[in-house]
Amino acid sequence: MTTKTTSSSEPVGRLLDWLGLRYSRSGAPRSASDAPDPSGARDLSRQARRDLVAAIANFLIEHDLDVSPANLLIAHSAFSGSNPQLARRIALRAQSAEGVDQPWMDEIGGEDEGRQSKADLDRLMTRLETNLETFQTRSKAAHQMTRDYGSELEDHLTDLEQLQKTGQIVSNLADLAKTMLERTRKAEDEMRRSEDEAKSLRRSLARAKRDAEVDYLTGLPNRRAFEALLERHYREAREQPIALSVAFCDIDNFKAINDAHGHDAGDRVLKVIADTLAHISNDNCHVARHGGEEFVMLFRGLTPAEAAQRLNDARERLADRRLINRKTDEPFGVVTFSGGVADLFGYSDPRAALKAADEALYRAKESGRNRIEIA
Structure with missing residues (x-):
């Protein structure tokens, strides 16, 4: 897309001042705090930022658009190169009979909000995956501890049952140990099921993430x-x-x-x-x-x-x-x-x-x- 530079335009100058820039004698926007480079070397990065601000300013003024956060974000995406497809859409719209106007910009902004919602969803998926990994690690550790505890109970129970002359107290202890062992084994089974469910959920999440990075029509990465x-x-x-x-x-x-x-x-x-x-x-x-x-x-x-x-x-x-x-x-x-x-x-x-x-x-x-x- 080609953007005309209108350094003599007073509205553009005011917008550049509002953004913290002003014009040099050559007509290129310049920061008020810039000092001449004694070596005469050209700072490409700084010049690129100046050109970007000038392009955004000219675009907003030329099409009589509001200087709003939404318009600035759209213009930045188009002119910075971060969204070439958007830049081409703006170029084609500018050449059409409808032209670029504020209602159309609002429509584009609504599409950006949809993409932002997708970004929020991506962040939630990442958090869910992290929490699942933490749960699975802790569940596995608890499963191991429960299994070890059950094994020890089983050993003690065997020792108690081998004592034939211990009396009623030992018999009661043996019954209690049996009950605890049954509950421990049940808890172990439940933890194992929780681990399996967490693994299944992680596999589903991994598939969802892969699907989110593949174009459904062509099968290519998106x-x-x-x-x-x-x-x-x-x-x-x-x-x-x-x-x-x-x-x-x-x-x-x-x-x-x-x-x-x-x-x-x-x-x-x-x-x-x-x-x-x-x-x-x-x-x-x-x-x-x-x-x-x-x-x-x-x-x-x-x-x-x-x-x-x-x-x-x-x-x-x-x-x-x-x-x-x-x-x-x-x-x-x-x-x-x-x-x-x-x-x-x-x-x-x-x-x-x-x-x-x-x-x-x-x-x-x-x-x-x-x-x-x-x-």
Whole structure:
């Protein structure tokens, strides 16, 4: 998405002042506490923050939106690169006849609240799993203690019964020991059942967590699983170090396929693309469904040029196929996808690299589709 910088705009200037920034002579937003760098070196991280604030400010002012926490969060997600799909939605909406207005922003905010509810559910699941593990550990220890206690009671009971001349007191003690042993064995059985139930619940919880990280339609990891994988590989690749590239892929003219053949047929096309991309994945190449008709990939040990070549080979194989709707025997025609690739270490952080890959994908779409662009 391209954002126009209007440094001369008075409303934008006021908003930047409100956010604790002001303009330098060059027109770029600058913190009031900034001092000139005597060496003249450029602080990329600080400049990126300034550009982000300017982009958010221009967006809110240009579309006459409220300076509210909800709008600021949405704009930050879109312009920071943390949610490329949202950025594309905003770009398409801005180009449409409806335009970006406050009611539409409120609708987007409602969707974010749904995602936040999902995050809350994830935290509750994690807490439940921890509590189950603690319960199972303690229950196992109590089970062992009860079993040991029962064994000792049984030994004492045997000794008491072997005494033939002990009298009524010993006989009473023996009866009492029998009763205690029966109760101990019953408690042991109940604890064993509790352990089995806890194990079963933990297995169910593990399955639920796996299901929450898998896209139900394609069987690929979903966006949540990919973000966790990206974080881990990014950390490992920085320590080694090795090349790390990321890519976004998007099915070309997917809406036209849905309109012409129906959503069921569109789902089958999604699966074909997923299988095509999964075919080139391995331990060093990971693919996930990012949402809608968009997929995201991580290439470990490959430069952007090498990753783009892998994607381009897959793109050509798909473009050579002639897909047919098996339910109607009508041809889909040529089904293609476009892609954008970026170097994860060519940017300040993974989010910025993802945003660059998404922008490269957008260029591929604007340049005619069915092509791979490198950021």
